[in-house]
């Protein structure tokens with residue numbers, strides 16, 4: 241069976257079976273988390289609901305978030321998890337079997353690799369890294385140490401996304417040579433928060449870690465790192481990767497060959513520096529993938545505000561999130577076809593299925609549905625888009641060699657200098 245068939249079959253099979261109460265043979269016993277913020281706690285809650293591991297350690301650089309997490313774990317499960325500010329100490333002292341990495345993006349590589357090297361299986365957040373060579377290092381570590389690394393691109397386990405792939409592969413949409421991915425919503429200009437001393441409960445230096453030194457302001461933490469380019473990669477890094485992952489799931493191709501991106505900050509005055517408008521074109525062998533995000537001027541008549549449009553010779557297929565999927569046939573006499581999503585609250589996600597798939601992959605010693613390779617390839621699309629945006633010119637990507645062709649300045653963006661004691665992963 242080809243790898244792609246395996247992923248599809250495994251995802252379909254899992255969605256059809258009871259997710260809890262499965263007897264796992266190689267049972268991991270201990271669980272730890274790095275980054276107990278918004279999404280990290282969403283994952284931890286599902287991991288606890290799964291029910292068979294003791295939560296032994298929690299790590300965050302914000303003591304308030306950490307203590308709230310410790311109290312929640314104690315209440316939900318009775319576990320006396322120990323708390324840590326430094327993930328290296330957590331890993332070396334607790335030696336957890338499973339580690340969740342849900343810190344800001346610029347930390348993912350160092351923390352995931354440390355956990356993998358210690359022998360843990362890792363459930364990690366998207367985008368998997370901040371620069372492309374970090375992602376390659378995580379992938380290499382996962383393979384070298386033979387650990388299961390599941391990326392939280394949980395849409396690969398969402399029932400409506402699975403049926404969308406079946407529909408797209410059925411041929412009913414016809415031949416597809418153009419896919420548009422997009423996220424548009426109104427945010428307004430905002431105002432720039434004043435730089436200030438970090439609060440006592442936050443270790444700001446450890447928050448920044450390998451990133452360049454910058455002043456703290458309350459717009460960055462929590463959640464606001466996304467739109468600071470030293471910490472993340474803006475909307476294309478945050479949201480784009482979800483849709484790029486769906487496109488890579490659909491196609492047989494592994495990476496785009498030519499990339500051009502443009503954009504600007506037309507409206508934002510909120511002290512961030514990521515583009516508030518960005519468009520990017522990714523040329524694959526058999527289709528063109530477009531990306532657009534706009535954080536302003538979204539009218540009521542715009543229709544779907546995020547997702548993917550697969551433009552086929554038989555009609556247009558929209559794959560969305562809370563709006564499920566819809567096929568708009570080319571022939572106006574045919575009715576549109578629509579499927580609603582099945583999502584879990586809070587925050588309309590499918591982490592439950594992604595966690596169960598992670599656990600099953602460990603048990604059966606197989607690759608999970610959102611394997612690190614898929615996460616790396618999808619993250620690379622975002623990061624190549626950002627590289628072209630930063631350079632202001634198109635780039636040609638050799639995805640077999642992981643190099644930008646004939647452009648040493650562009651290749652310089654595949655990595656970056658780390659600050660202070662932190663060493664860029666090799």
Ligand SMILES: NC(=O)c1ccc[n+]([C@@H]2O[C@H](COP(=O)([O-])OP(=O)(O)OC[C@H]3O[C@@H](n4cnc5c(N)ncnc54)[C@H](O)[C@@H]3O)[C@@H](O)[C@H]2O)c1
Pocket residue numbers: 274275276277278279280299300301302305325327342343344345347365366367392393394446447448449461462463464478589
């Ligand atoms: N898969 C999804 O659908 C999805 C949805 C939302 C967020 N995310 C991802 O989850 C990650 C976290 O996002 P969030 O919205 O929860 O942000 P957040 O700010 O709420 O949480 C991040 C937490 O990490 C902590 N942190 C910072 N540096 C740390 C370090 N060195 N060690 C340990 N903890 C550290 C912060 O103090 C904070 O509590 C991001 O990578 C984001 O892209 C994924």
